[in-house]
Amino acid sequence: MTVAPNAQEEYQALLVQLLDPANRANPYPLYAELRDGGAFQVPEANLTVFAQYQDCDEVLRHPSSSSDTSSSTTAQRLREQDPAPRRIGPPSFLFLDPPDHTRLRKLVSKAFLPKVVNQLQPDISATVARLLHRIAEKGRFDVVEDFAYPLPVAVICRLLGVPLEDEPQFSWASAVLGQSLDPLVEVSGESSDAAEETRQAHRWLREYLHALIERRRLRPGDDLMSGLIAVEESGDQLTEEEIVSTCNLLLIAGHETTVNVIGNAILAMLREPSQWAALGASAGRAAAVVEETLRYDPPVQLVGRIAGADMTIRDTHVVQGDSMLLLVAAAHRDAREFERPDVFDPDRGAFRHLAFGRGLHFCLGAPLARLESSVALAALTARFPNARLDGEPHYKRNVTLRGLSALSVAV
Structure with a gap:
């Protein structure tokens, strides 16, 4: 259901409120409120x-849904206003469509096969044990600083x-780039105050990764970057810039999201102590x-897609080139799909x-995130x-990668 035209302003105002840190x-x-009103459009943007769940699910699975943000009408308009390149280096495969997405994903996916991921479990368990030992010595801990953050970063x-x-050097860049995923320009019509800091973070991280590639060329290891270098040198079409963009993505997505899962789970269980006790008594519940x-x-609370062609999602028509914002966090509490969704x-x-996600862009790191979170929470x-x-x-x-910055817990 698409909201009536006279309700568009009301829902756009709600969306802007979502960007307000006071509502985080x-x-x-x-x-x-946004979900109950149905799909709505911001024509000027x-x-x-x-x-709603059904709509978000359909968009993610739709063959005309594109992840290439450079193909959007908004991006084209910005290029006309300012032809100077906005992007530093090529996009990661997160923002590519087939065939480029297919080629890059295939090369990287081998590192996330269940067999490969399960081989990391001893290291994950050992890291968790060290963190728990330090927590026991202090008698209290900060969920993010002392537990949820160090584990995914180490992995x-x-x-x-x-x-x-x-790690301290690239953690700053990762945090800045994670915040840059927020839909400020499309929704509010304003430029982010952090635009220059974002560009600086992009440059710094790319320079760091280029230097790391050179070190791995001289002394290869059994890590993913060494593997991607070997693929490049064996004649595949993977370039050094593509290696940098891929590792850039994994450094951000590979730990920012897992930090949020672990932190959010701890908070939810401590607010429902019976759930904390139940998991402590039975690791199989993890x-x-x-x-x-x-x-x-x-x-990840919001997901963006571009209409690669004219699309109709239920009764909502989306013109080719228009951006689509999927409020995944709202969809997950849709009573049409879940019983007692707020519990x-x-x-x-x-x-x-x-x-x-769904379809072609289903998260490659899902098995690793599930393993890390399960081991950490059970222990x-x-x-x-x-x-x-x-x-x-x-x-x-x-807004997009919403998660805790701090939470004090006594043990």
């Missing part, structure tokens, strides 16, 4: 917003062959807790969430059965 701690009432560093001692967290409080219930049974709840919240949660400014 609990955006779900806003999502509910060439934007259509979907918030992605190992996977890509990034020296762990370099997978269900992770899946329910991905639905209830997803790490955190790992025992709700089988369901399909959209946290990892944490078992080690500290009496943990309790020791303060209110604080959130990053990010």
